[in-house]
Amino acid sequence: xxxxxxxxxxxxxxxxxxxxxxxxxxxxxxxxxxxxxxxxxxxxxxxxxxxxxxxxxxxxxxxxxxxxxxxxxxxxxxxxxxxxxxxxxxxxxxxxxxxxxxxxxxxxxxxxxxxxxxxxxxxxx
Amino acid sequence: xxxxxxxxxxxxxxxxxxxxxxxxxxxxxxxxxxxxxxxxxxxxxxxxxxxxxxxxxxxxxxxxxxxxxxxxxxxxxxxxxxxxxxxxxxxxxxxxxxxxxxxxxxxxxxxxxxxxxxxxxxxxxxxxxxxxxxxxxxxxxxxxxxxxxxxxxxxxxxxxxxxxxxxxxxxxxxxxxxxxxxxxxxxxxxxxxxxxxxxxxxxxxxxxxxxxxxxxxxxxxxxxxxxxxxxxxxxxxxxxxxxxxxxxxxxxxxxxxxxxxxxxxxxxxxxxx
Numbered sequence: 001x002x003x004x005x006x007x008x009x010x011x012x013x014x015x016x017x018x019x020x021x022x023x024x025x026x027x028x029x030x031x032x033x034x035x036x037x038x039x040x041x042x043x044x045x046x047x048x049x050x051x052x053x054x055x056x057x058x059x060x061x062x063x064x065x066x067x068x069x070x071x072x073x074x075x076x077x078x079x080x081x082x083x084x085x086x087x088x089x090x091x092x093x094x095x096x097x098x099x100x101x102x103x104x105x106x107x108x109x110x111x112x113x114x115x116x117x118x119x120x121x122x123x124x125x
Numbered sequence: 126x127x128x129x130x131x132x133x134x135x136x137x138x139x140x141x142x143x144x145x146x147x148x149x150x151x152x153x154x155x156x157x158x159x160x161x162x163x164x165x166x167x168x169x170x171x172x173x174x175x176x177x178x179x180x181x182x183x184x185x186x187x188x189x190x191x192x193x194x195x196x197x198x199x200x201x202x203x204x205x206x207x208x209x210x211x212x213x214x215x216x217x218x219x220x221x222x223x224x225x226x227x228x229x230x231x232x233x234x235x236x237x238x239x240x241x242x243x244x245x246x247x248x249x250x251x252x253x254x255x256x257x258x259x260x261x262x263x264x265x266x267x268x269x270x271x272x273x274x275x276x277x278x279x280x281x282x283x284x285x286x287x288x289x290x291x292x293x294x295x296x297x298x299x300x301x302x303x304x305x306x307x308x309x310x311x312x313x314x315x316x317x318x319x320x321x322x323x324x325x326x327x328x329x330x331x332x333x334x335x336x337x338x339x340x341x342x343x344x345x346x347x348x349x350x351x352x353x354x355x356x357x358x359x360x361x362x363x364x365x366x367x368x369x370x371x372x373x374x375x376x377x378x379x380x381x382x383x384x385x386x387x388x389x390x391x392x393x394x395x396x397x398x
Contacts (some may be wrong), residue, residue: 005326009362081333087293 011077017070021063028054055122064115072108076100129213132156134169136177137194137218139225147225149216150174156207162195162215163202166229179229186345189279192286193229194218199283199343220286233282239298240280242324243306248317249374260377268313268375275308275353277346284340284350290333297333298324300340300350307353310360316374322364331357 028038029045039050054060083096131153139147154168163181170177179202181191186204195205196216207215223231249255284300285291291299298306306325309315324330331354340350363369 003326004328004330004332005361005365008332008358009365012362081335085290085293085333087295 007077011074014070014074014077017066018074021067021070024063052122052125055118055125058119061115061119065112068111068115069108072104072111076104129156129208131213132160132165132207133214134165135214135216136169136174136229138174138177138228139219140176140227141225147218156213158208160207161203162193162205162207162210162217163191165207165215166202166217177229178227187279189281192220192281192283192345194220194286199286201281201283201345204345220282222286222288222292223282231282235295236280236282236285236299236301239302239329240305242329243298243302244317244321244324245302245305245309247309247312247315247374248320249314250316251377254377258377260379262314263375263378264313271313272308272311274348275304275311275350278304278308278344278348278350279346280305281345283343283345284348287339287343289337289339290335294333296328298329298331300334300354303331303334303357304348304350304353307357307360310357313372313375316372318360318364322361325357325361326365330361334358 027035032038032045039045039047043050080096080100084093088096132155134152134154135149136152137147138144138150152169152173154165154172157164163184166177166179166181179191179193181203182188183190184203186201189201191202192199193202194200194217195202196210196212196214199220202217217229219225219229220231223233223235226232247255254260278301280301282301284304288300290297303325306321310318310321334351334354336351336355338351341348341352344350360369
């Protein structure tokens with residue numbers, strides 16, 4: 001059975017993706033007041049104009065969706081590992097996997113819809 | 126500090142023919158300098174409890190038979206001095222995470238089943254050379270270092286008793302079988318990674334280990350199973366991503382022509398079998 005090796009590998013890769021986007025988030029939202037690389041000089045990252053500018057950007061919309069997918073997979077796989085350590089019976093193990101998979105897919109669809117809707121909304125401003 | 130004259134043994138006793146559950150019993154035995162926990166068990170058996178059961182054999186930390194919980198920590202009874210325990214009470218129980226056969230005897234069968242399933246021996250295609258060797262498999266001192274410390278394992282089960290994951294997950298192979306699987310994967314003479322991978326990629330592989338490190342802390346031989354398991358994870362992930370460097374097992378190398386034995390090295394004794 002190859003499943004565990006696959007899942008664990010993607011768990012680690014998702015963790016790396018989260019780290020990269022976390023660094024990007026810190027740079028844009030917290031350090032840019034000092035750096036001035038991503039936002040207009042003299043403005044704050046959460047000023048209306050900067051928020052709308054990021055909303056219009058395809059790059060940011062894609063990063064929101066990728067980060068959402070990586071964070072959901074990483075977090076829910078970790079939660080599954082914790083739950084499986086409680087040593088449930090085989091049927092409950094399978095049920096746990098299915099429930100977490102459905103929850104992850106649901107949150108991903110909802111989050112993707114929000115990211116795309118905000119991109120569309122920002123485009124109309 | 127006054128010299129200790131007696132030591133109290135608190136022993137976990139269980140006889141499946143008479144007891145419903147394990148219970149503790151106490152015995153007092155005379156203490157002598159240099160006495161090990163195993164020596165004390167023999168004294169208890171001689172003076173108080175002739176029916177007391179445990180496993181032991183070599184008395185020198187080599188065979189791995191006498192692994193047991195000593196004052197709450199897994200260790201070898203023959204390799205533990207009573208004077209080093211810091212008190213006059215020695216609590217001895219069978220290794221946890223295994224069923225108890227009787228008294229201090231755990232059922233190590235599941236550990237050896239997992240060990241066997243991970244193919245802990247050299248796997249090569251040249252069966253004829255292995256059956257009737259004509260030369261030696263070449264290995265450099267650097268290649269030896271890749272697995273040497275893992276080969277010191279005596280299969281005592283102490284790491285399995287200390288592992289919190291093995292305690293809760295009966296499917297997880299545990300530190301000893303996984304370390305021994307890595308010992309052969311890391312051997313330059315071995316070509317069995319693909320065969321072991323079939324088991325290691327699944328739920329019996331190293332994926333449930335979350336690096337508590339207790340296996341390495343309690344190992345009486347100084348083996349570092351936690352390290353072996355982390356290296357194994359890396360190798361398996363690289364293999365899944367097709368980034369692992371394929372290696373061929375080292376070839377059988379004939380002795381060089383014209384190179385003699387160095388002076389002063391005695392010949393091996395004549396084979397008797």
